Amino acid sequence: MANLLRATAAWGLFSCRGYCSRIKQGKLSEDFVEALKAVVGSPHVSTAAAVLQQHGHDESMHRCQPPDAVVWPQNVEQVSQLAALCYSQGMPIIPFGTGTGLEGGVCAVQGGVCFNLTHMDRILALNTEDFSVVVEPGVTRKALNTHLRDSGLWFPVDPGADASLCGMAATGASGTNAVRYGTIRDNVLNLEVVLPGGQLLHTAGQGRHYRKSAAGYNLTGLFVGSEGTLGLITAATLRLHPAPETTVAATCAFPSVQAAVDSTVHILQAAVPVARIEFLDEVMMDACNRHSKLDCRVAPTLFLEFHGSEQALGEQVQRTGTIVGHVGDGNFHCILLVDPEDTEELRRVEAFAQQLGRRALALHGTCTGEHGIGLGKRQLLQEEVGAVGIETMRQLKATLDPRGLMNPGKVL
Amino acid sequence: MANLLRATAAWGLFSCRGYCSRIKQGKLSEDFVEALKAVVGSPHVSTAAAVLQQHGHDESMHRCQPPDAVVWPQNVEQVSQLAALCYSQGMPIIPFGTGTGLEGGVCAVQGGVCFNLTHMDRILALNTEDFSVVVEPGVTRKALNTHLRDSGLWFPVDPGADASLCGMAATGASGTNAVRYGTIRDNVLNLEVVLPGGQLLHTAGQGRHYRKSAAGYNLTGLFVGSEGTLGLITAATLRLHPAPETTVAATCAFPSVQAAVDSTVHILQAAVPVARIEFLDEVMMDACNRHSKLDCRVAPTLFLEFHGSEQALGEQVQRTGTIVGHVGDGNFHCILLVDPEDTEELRRVEAFAQQLGRRALALHGTCTGEHGIGLGKRQLLQEEVGAVGIETMRQLKATLDPRGLMNPGKVL
Numbered sequence: 001m002a003n004l005l006r007a008t009a010a011w012g013l014f015s016c017r018g019y020c021s022r023i024k025q026g027k028l029s030e031d032f033v034e035a036l037k038a039v040v041g042s043p044h045v046s047t048a049a050a051v052l053q054q055h056g057h058d059e060s061m062h063r064c065q066p067p068d069a070v071v072w073p074q075n076v077e078q079v080s081q082l083a084a085l086c087y088s089q090g091m092p093i094i095p096f097g098t099g100t101g102l103e104g105g106v107c108a109v110q111g112g113v114c115f116n117l118t119h120m121d122r123i124l125a126l127n128t129e130d131f132s133v134v135v136e137p138g139v140t141r142k143a144l145n146t147h148l149r150d151s152g153l154w155f156p157v158d159p160g161a162d163a164s165l166c167g168m169a170a171t172g173a174s175g176t177n178a179v180r181y182g183t184i185r186d187n188v189l190n191l192e193v194v195l196p197g198g199q200l201l202h203t204a205g206q207g208r209h210y211r212k213s214a215a216g217y218n219l220t221g222l223f224v225g226s227e228g229t230l231g232l233i234t235a236a237t238l239r240l241h242p243a244p245e246t247t248v249a250a251t252c253a254f255p256s257v258q259a260a261v262d263s264t265v266h267i268l269q270a271a272v273p274v275a276r277i278e279f280l281d282e283v284m285m286d287a288c289n290r291h292s293k294l295d296c297r298v299a300p301t302l303f304l305e306f307h308g309s310e311q312a313l314g315e316q317v318q319r320t321g322t323i324v325g326h327v328g329d330g331n332f333h334c335i336l337l338v339d340p341e342d343t344e345e346l347r348r349v350e351a352f353a354q355q356l357g358r359r360a361l362a363l364h365g366t367c368t369g370e371h372g373i374g375l376g377k378r379q380l381l382q383e384e385v386g387a388v389g390i391e392t393m394r395q396l397k398a399t400l401d402p403r404g405l406m407n408p409g410k411v412l
Numbered sequence: 413m414a415n416l417l418r419a420t421a422a423w424g425l426f427s428c429r430g431y432c433s434r435i436k437q438g439k440l441s442e443d444f445v446e447a448l449k450a451v452v453g454s455p456h457v458s459t460a461a462a463v464l465q466q467h468g469h470d471e472s473m474h475r476c477q478p479p480d481a482v483v484w485p486q487n488v489e490q491v492s493q494l495a496a497l498c499y500s501q502g503m504p505i506i507p508f509g510t511g512t513g514l515e516g517g518v519c520a521v522q523g524g525v526c527f528n529l530t531h532m533d534r535i536l537a538l539n540t541e542d543f544s545v546v547v548e549p550g551v552t553r554k555a556l557n558t559h560l561r562d563s564g565l566w567f568p569v570d571p572g573a574d575a576s577l578c579g580m581a582a583t584g585a586s587g588t589n590a591v592r593y594g595t596i597r598d599n600v601l602n603l604e605v606v607l608p609g610g611q612l613l614h615t616a617g618q619g620r621h622y623r624k625s626a627a628g629y630n631l632t633g634l635f636v637g638s639e640g641t642l643g644l645i646t647a648a649t650l651r652l653h654p655a656p657e658t659t660v661a662a663t664c665a666f667p668s669v670q671a672a673v674d675s676t677v678h679i680l681q682a683a684v685p686v687a688r689i690e691f692l693d694e695v696m697m698d699a700c701n702r703h704s705k706l707d708c709r710v711a712p713t714l715f716l717e718f719h720g721s722e723q724a725l726g727e728q729v730q731r732t733g734t735i736v737g738h739v740g741d742g743n744f745h746c747i748l749l750v751d752p753e754d755t756e757e758l759r760r761v762e763a764f765a766q767q768l769g770r771r772a773l774a775l776h777g778t779c780t781g782e783h784g785i786g787l788g789k790r791q792l793l794q795e796e797v798g799a800v801g802i803e804t805m806r807q808l809k810a811t812l813d814p815r816g817l818m819n820p821g822k823v824l
Contacts, residue, residue, distance in 0.1 A: 129677050185630070186598060201804060205797045207776050216785055216793050216823055217642075217805045218597070221633025230629075242680070265541050268654070364619050366627050373628055381628050385617040392613055392812070393629045399811045400804070411628055 027068045027111055032089060036071055036113070039081045044072040044119070055096055055106065055114045059161075061338060061346065062104030062375050067094055067114035074119055076192065076200065076234045083232060084198030086113050092405050093196065095228040097137055097167030103374025105171060105227050109409035115232060117166070123147055124235060131240045132189055132209040137166035137233060144238075153240040156181040156275075166233040171372040172225030179268075180275040180307065181241060185224050190237035193223055193230075196401045201231065209237045222396070227372045228407035230400045244275070244307030250320060253299040257281060260300045267304075267320060274320070276305040354380065373411045381411070439480045439523055444501060448483055448525070451493045456484040456531070467508055467518065467526045471573075473750060473758065474516030474787050479506055479526035486531050488604065488612065488646045495644060496610030498525050504817050505608065507640040509549055509579030515786025517583060517639050521821035527644060529578070535559055536647060543652045544601055544621040549578035549645060556650075565652040568593040568687075578645040583784040584637030591680075592687040592719065593653060597636050602649035605635055605642075608813045613643065621649045634808070639784045640819035642812045656687070656719030662732065665711040669693060672712045679716075679732060686732070688717040766792065785823045793823070 028047065036045045046052075047069050056066030073079045086093050092112025099106060108114060121138025128151055135144060142162045144155050159168060159175040167173075169191060174183040181187070190204040202208070203219035223230060254260040264277055279302055280288065286298045304320060338349050357367035357380040367373075367380035382390050394412055398404075440459065448457045458464075459481050468478030485491045498505050504524025511518060520526060533550025540563055547556060554574045556567050571580060571587040579585075581603060586595040593599070602616040614620070615631035635642060666672040676689055691714055692700065698710045716732060750761050769779035769792040779785075779792035794802050806824055810816075 131680070182594075182598070185633075186594070195800070195804075199800050201800045202798060203801070205773075205778075205801060208778065208796070209776060216637075216797060216801075217808055218630075218633045218637055219797075219801065219804060221597075221630045221636075222808075224633075225628075225630055268543070361617075364621060366617075366620065377627075384620070384627055385631075386614060388607070388611050388613045389615070389617060389628075389631065392607075392631060395811045396629055396634075396808065399807045 028091075032091070033069060035085055036069060036082065039085065040071055040073055040078050044074065046070045052114075055099070055116065056108055058099050058101035058104060058106050060102045060104050060374075060376070061340065061349065062107055065107040065109050067108035068111045070096075070114045070116055072116050072119045076120070076194065079115065079117070079120075079194045079232055079234050080198045080200055082113070082115065083194050083196060087197050087403065087405055090403065090405065092408050093232070094407050095137075095170065095232045097164030097170075098140060098162070100161035100163045101167070101171055101372070101374065103171075103227075103372050103376055105372060105374040105407070105410055107375060107409075109375070112405070112408075117232070117234070118164070120234065126151070127209060128153060128240075130209055131242075132237055133240055134190075134209070134235055134237045135165050136235055137164050139165055141165060141168070148240070148243075152243055154243045155187070155238055156241055157184050157187055165238060166236045169224050169236050170226065170228050170233055172227075176276045176278055179277055185221070187239045188220055188224050188236055189239055191220055191223050191233050192235035194232040194234055196231060196403070196406045204237075225372060227374065227410050229397060229411050230406060232406075246307075246310045247275075248306045250304045250306075251296075251301055252304075253297040253301045255299065257300045260302050263302065274304055275307040276303070278303040350376075358383070375410060378411065440503075444503070445481060447497055448481060448494065451497065452483055452485055452490050456486065458482045464526075467511070467528065468520055470511050470513035470516060470518050472514045472516050472786075472788070473752065473761065474519055477519040477521050479504075479520035480523045482508075482526045482528055484528045484531045488532070488606065491527065491529070491532075491606045491644055491646050492610045492612055494525070494527065495606050495608060499609050499815065499817055502815065502817065504820050505640075505644070506819050507549075507582065507644045509576030509582075510552060510574070512573035512575045513579070513583055513784070513786065515583070515639075515784050515788055517784060517786040517819070517822055519787060519821075521787070524817070524820075529644070529646070530576070532646065538563070539621060540565060540652075542621055543654075544649055545652055546602075546621070546647055546649045547577050548647055549576050551577055553577055553580070560652070560655075564655055566655045567599070567650055568653055569596050569599055577650060578648045581636050581648050582638065582640050582645055584639075588688045588690055591689055597633070599651045600632055600636050600648055601651055603632055603635050603645050604647035606644040606646055608643060608815070608818050616649075637784060639786065639822050641809060641823050642818060644818075658719075659687075660718045662716045662718075663708075663713055664716075665709045665713045667711065669712045672714050675714065686716050687719040688715070690715040762788075770795070787822060790823065 033045060033047065051070050052066035052068070053064060055070050057064035071082055073082055083093060092108065092110045094106060094108050094112055094114045096106050096114050096116045097118065106114070117137035119138060120136040122136050123139060123144065124134040124136065126133045131153065133144065140162045141155065141158065144165060148154055156177040157168065157173060157175055158177050159173040163173065168184045169188050172183070172185060189209050190202060193201045193203060195201055201219070203223055223233065254263065260279055267274060267277070279300070281300050282298050285296055285301055288294060289296055289298065339345055353376065357377060360367055361380065361384055367377050367384055373381050390412065397412055445457065445459060463482050464478035465476060467482050469476035483494055485494055495505060504520065504522045506518055506520050506524055506526045508518050508526050508528045509530065518526070529549035531550060532548040534548045535551060535556065536546040536548065538545045543565065545556065552574045553567065553570065556577060560566055568589040569580065569585065569587055570589050571585040575585065580596045581600050584595070584597060601621050602614060605613045605615060607613055613631070615635055635645065666675065672691055679686060679689070691712070693712050694710050697708055697713055700706060701708055701710065751757055765788065769789060772779055773792065773796055779789050779796055785793050802824065809824055
């Protein structure tokens, strides 16, 4: 159990769509709204209550806090002009992709302008010889893999939701394939970023898509996982992988959670090249049986997937035949059903989430393996990285965003 | 050829040991030297000319610029006290490991105190279940793998030299195994860093060694490759890998460089899980034949290595049997023999190195795949990341090192 917990904890909570605590309106001057419209055109600016509400929450339990306006820039030049306009007016900027986050990262805690980037949905370049692709923020994981279908390549990072790839970079996404292919962090080669004041930064230099570099400070790494608090990601250069020739799946039930975790450690120590290992406990297995009308054994269960050539997979599965689910990289989720109208239940769930995070920290783990810090885990982050760590992050934030307008109230 | 060059360029140049351009001495006050001795003890401070000279260069062609004193701290508390002392006195700080760098990173261009960290050589923790180890700066790559011999685990990042692992983290080292195991960047889980003023930072939180995290800004990534310009790395938590059951090597000669490079791209596109792919041109093959009394064909040649189980390797080699040199990750080195006394030859070599870097940049590559920027590639870095990139790096540097005393004159 220690191994499971030592690693990382994250949790997805039931959606709170539809109950917003407040809709602030009329905060923006008419002049300011006109200035936004002058950049992107009238149809691409909205201050309608329903639109604001829709942009004030993600799929987590965090209460909706709508922005004062939503803009849909059509290209990076517009993002840059809008950012310069907002920054000069002291207006908070909140980047928005598919809204599938789980840490309240898009809540407009101080109001401001939400930048919905989904209209920028082009695949700007595909380099099959160099295994790289450049995507705008509106391109989702599934859209990219559909585009790649006949290329022999694919993008394996899979957090479940059909998220925006740039949003995945912003939140440090991971998912079930991380055992073999790494997380989004390992697969971003370059980012185009609009800095708070509107300047355009290419974290690894314009147009570059090399596999490795030792050239100066790792700006790409700094912006991956920064949750929109340092700038707006307007394009990501991603590393692609050869599509597996064959995929084989296996499941195995265990008498206890400990036995399943011990087996995971043994599989990894034996260098069995597994692509995914997912774990479901007996309660989740029971729920899956009911939902999908299955007849699986109600016991702690590992789900494994192997990618490779037919012959190699035969051997891998044969090894893993007698022993053998995100446990492969030590990440687990607790999914709790919650009645959002029941404040007492919400309180208990929040307390449980904090407790779970502290348990992971006590075992030398992290409070968030993916989805980021957002609103809910700021206290846990302080406990995780310590006073000097937080102070260093604050200094970096203040350097790049001196007025504190980029997605305020998140992370720090 | 484009593929080879597009990727990354780095070069190692013949050692310049033994010819120092200047030995500055007597710059330090007696009081200051006494204060250094009070922290680490008299035997662990030296201002002897030969010692200073020995610490003023690495294995590159960059001219030796010795520090004003060398200190050998015995533990992190002493590093912290020494750094606070130097910083308060406006004295530059230059971290020193094994001195095997190739970009002049240890040259004391403004004088100052060299911190030789090799006396801190403990392996502080080994977690075989979590595949992690914590090492001090005096632990080299080979020393770690000797220690791990019976554990079933190993640390695969191999830049050739038996470098300090913390030094490898500081310079963003890579090497021949990067195709399969990634570079040092992919294998550092946490760093203990003494900040310029003496404060102790744990980039991923104290004692943490998780595989992945989305917790706040990626400080670990920022310090990896920062070349001692943001702080002193006093311990590194590294990711270990299962030792391969079997290793198989293969070589293949090609009619041209282009044919060898095209084959590399095909091997990688076919997802053949090769661990190393190294390329030697015909001139290098001829030199190897003469040096090692071999009888290899004098032609562009790829060297491949496969890691895995016996059965899986049989299949991999069978695929790669008909076609099959750091080309696997697109990194290459030019090794030039140079007479350090011949200034005209030195000038020509420097011009060639700049030209080579520019060629890589023109092909969307990087001027340094490993070894970092150091002294020689600062102009190329500007060209690579552009004005906003350099300005962002300058701001980060100024934030963490406001007096500009950490390894001055490097990178920026």
